[in-house]
Amino acid sequence: MSYVSENSTVKSRTLKHGIIIATYPISSLMGAGLVALLKIGIRYRDYDFLFLVPILLNLIALLVINLLVNDTSDSCNRDIEWQRPKYVLKEFTDLFKDKLKDSAVVLAILIICQSILVTRIGCDYDLIMLYIKKSFMWYNDEEVCFTILKMMAIFVGTVFSVSVLSHCMKINDLLISISVCCFYIAAAVCYIFANQFFQIFMITIIYLCHGTVVTIISSLTSKLVPIEQLGRLNAIQMCMNSLLTVGVVTAYQFAFYYIHYTKAGHLCLFTILYVGLTLPILSVFVILYSKYKHLMQNDTPTVKQDNIYVIC
Numbered sequence: 001m002s003y004v005s006e007n008s009t010v011k012s013r014t015l016k017h018g019i020i021i022a023t024y025p026i027s028s029l030m031g032a033g034l035v036a037l038l039k040i041g042i043r044y045r046d047y048d049f050l051f052l053v054p055i056l057l058n059l060i061a062l063l064v065i066n067l068l069v070n071d072t073s074d075s076c077n078r079d080i081e082w083q084r085p086k087y088v089l090k091e092f093t094d095l096f097k098d099k100l101k102d103s104a105v106v107l108a109i110l111i112i113c114q115s116i117l118v119t120r121i122g123c124d125y126d127l128i129m130l131y132i133k134k135s136f137m138w139y140n141d142e143e144v145c146f147t148i149l150k151m152m153a154i155f156v157g158t159v160f161s162v163s164v165l166s167h168c169m170k171i172n173d174l175l176i177s178i179s180v181c182c183f184y185i186a187a188a189v190c191y192i193f194a195n196q197f198f199q200i201f202m203i204t205i206i207y208l209c210h211g212t213v214v215t216i217i218s219s220l221t222s223k224l225v226p227i228e229q230l231g232r233l234n235a236i237q238m239c240m241n242s243l244l245t246v247g248v249v250t251a252y253q254f255a256f257y258y259i260h261y262t263k264a265g266h267l268c269l270f271t272i273l274y275v276g277l278t279l280p281i282l283s284v285f286v287i288l289y290s291k292y293k294h295l296m297q298n299d300t301p302t303v304k305q306d307n308i309y310v311i312c
Contacts (some may be wrong), residue, residue, distance in 0.1 A: 002230045003069070005222045014173055014219040018162025019190045025151035031057075032147075096223060109226045112216040112231075113281050115240040119153055121210055122245035122253070128273075130202070131266040136196060146200070150207050158211030166216075174289040180209045180216070181282035188274035192267055194261045206274065218268050266303045 004016050035050055041048065096104045133143060161180075165171045183205060191202035218237070225233050252269060 001236050003040055007228045009290045011221050011224060012167075014215065015162050017219045017222075018158050018166070018211075018215045019209055021168065021218075022080070022155050022158040022162075025154040025211070029148060029151050047072060053156045055142045059289075079105050092236055095232055103224060106214060106288060107221065108222045108286075109284055110217065110224070111237060111240070113215075113284055114221060114237055116277055116281060117213050118237075118241040119244040119248055120277055121214070122241070123248055123273055124206075124210075128266070128269065131269075132199075135266070149204060153204050153207035154211040157208035158215055161212035161217055172252060172284055172289065177213065177216050177220075178282065178289065181278050182214045183209050184213075184274050184278045185282070186269055188278075191274075222232070256276060266270055 001017065001020060004020060005013055008016050035053065038050060038053065084274070096108065161176055165176050167175060187202045187205040191199050194202060221233060222230055
């Protein structure tokens with residue numbers, strides 16, 4: 001993701017982020033299908049050999065990167081001193097230095113919002129789907145069908161938002177984020193009062209928004225830092241996303257251990273994730289659009305001016 005950001009203009013960055021993120025659900029379906037086909041011809045005790053599949057795919061990815069992707073990064077300091085913890089922390093804090101006060105505040109707010117949104121998606125997969133599977137008495141066939149629907153919804157939502165809304169119609173990314181937050185809240189409220197069939201429909205709408213919101217928020221944050229700091233920015237985001245997801249899932253399971261699989265606990269979780277957490281993020285996006293949208297429109301600070309290698 002950092003490489004794509006470094007080698008694209010600000011105007012095209014949202015589209016290219018969307019292309020990358022849209023490959024995730026398709027790749028997940030292809031991987032799950034490949035493993036299912038391999039399991040047909042493998043005995044149960046030999047299932048450990050299936051781990052060779054991702055190992056082989058990762059080796060192929062490394063080979064493709066080395067052969068086809070040009071290294072456009074600047075030469076780095078190979079002194080091992082920079083790997084010490086205090087220097088690593090300093091590199092992260094430097095993201096917010098030498099910036100206008102407004103720009104640093106907006107960057108920090110967007111990083112927090114991005115972490116909350118991704119954490120919510122992680123909680124969605126770990127907690128909400130467990131209840132739905134048990135509540136609707138789904139077995140393997142029903143779960144597989146819904147997983148395919150879920151992945152296709154993420155793919156369609158991502159492609160539509162970045163190609164039609166952002167790239168073709170030139171709608172501001174913050175406006176798209178505001179619309180997505182409104183859809184989240186509306187779908188969550190409808191889900192609480194709907195029957196089983198319409199609950200599945202509401203969940204599908206929510207998954208349509210997942211890929212969109214991750215693409216938009218990652219693109220917005222990347223537009224506020226110079227290209228040489230994009231790697232550090234993505235590292236901070238990944239660390240915060242992982243820690244918050246594990247922490248929130250563990251805290252919820254501990255706090256609602258006895259009502260986790262009940263309807264009351266499920267609706268409580270759904271309300272917290274898609275209404276309680278979305279309202280403040282929606283307020284942030286509205287304020288950013290009304291006061292600071294110009295910070296995401298300047299194409300000069302984050303684009304290489306010479307020897308640029310653009311991924312088409």
